[in-house]
Amino acid sequence: MPRTVLVTYGSTYGSTAELARTIGDVLREEGLLVEVRSAGLIRDLAPYGAVVLGGALYAGRWQRDARRFARRHRVALARLPLxxxxxxxxxxSAAQRNLPPPPSVRRLVRRLGARGHMTFGGRLDERAEGRLARMIVKSxxxxxFRDVDAVSAWAEDVARELLPLTAPPG
Ligand SMILES: Cc1cc2nc3c(=O)[nH]c(=O)nc-3n(C[C@H](O)[C@H](O)[C@H](O)COP(=O)(O)O)c2cc1C
Known part of the structure; x- marks a missing residue:
């Protein structure tokens, strides 16, 4: 039986969660079984055959749920298509060129043997709580700056690589 692809994320104000849902929709349209869930809610990777993990960037690091997820599940993640x-x-900037990840995320790409990484533009608006967030919006x-077409195109590339891996044998 084809295994489920987990699309999971660390998101404080919800915009990265929306990108994850877009990625999940595309993977589903391409014929994959998909579950989209917050990284803070995942305890066990045994049910999944592949993972797409995203983090909102805060001060050059991933949001906490994504960091914790990557740390807690590092052994399983290193064995899965990721x-x-x-x-x-x-x-x-993210729409104009392929931005390299910050050093902390670059280390994850290497340590976990990820098959790819992409940086997408973010969103911050007046709904965001928090002093710094409000200061940025006020300024x-x-x-x-999210580009749904770019996110969908990346997800289609992921699906193209994943489909042969998740197909039932024979
Ligand atoms: C305090 C603060 C720090 C941020 N630091 C970065 C950063 O280092 N690099 C970056 O690209 N974006 C940075 N951002 C922008 C957020 O990553 C962006 O708003 C993102 O889309 C938020 O995702 P979320 O809605 O899923 O939490 C920062 C935003 C805030 C409020």
Whole structure:
């Protein structure tokens, strides 16, 4: 039986969760079995045949749930087909070029043997609580820089690599 692909994320204000849902929708449309869940809710990776893990970037690191997930499940993740994504830049940079991950995420790519990593633009608006978040929005540098087409195209690439891996034998 084909194994379920877990799309999981660490997100404080919800925008990375929405990107994960978009990725999940695309993988499903491509014929994969998919579950999309917050990284803080996953206890066991045994039910899954592959993982897509994303983290919102805060001060150059992934949001805490994504970091903890990567640490707690590092042994299982290193054995599974794994893709990572980061979401953060509050400008057009991620749409203009393939941004390298910050050093902390680069280490994860290497240690976990991830098959790919992509950085997507982020979102920050007046709904975000927290002093720093409010300061950024007030200073006029917030906004929604997520590019659904770019996210979908990346998810299609992931699906193309995954489909042969999750197909039933024979
Ligand atoms: C305090 C703070 C620090 C941030 N630091 C970074 C950063 O280091 N790099 C980056 O690309 N984006 C940074 N961002 C932007 C967030 O990553 C972006 O708003 C992201 O989409 C939030 O995701 P979430 O809604 O899933 O929490 C920061 C935002 C805040 C409020």
């Amino acid at each position: 893709w990572l994504f980061s979401s953060g830049p509050l400008d057009a 006029g540098t917030g906004g929604d």
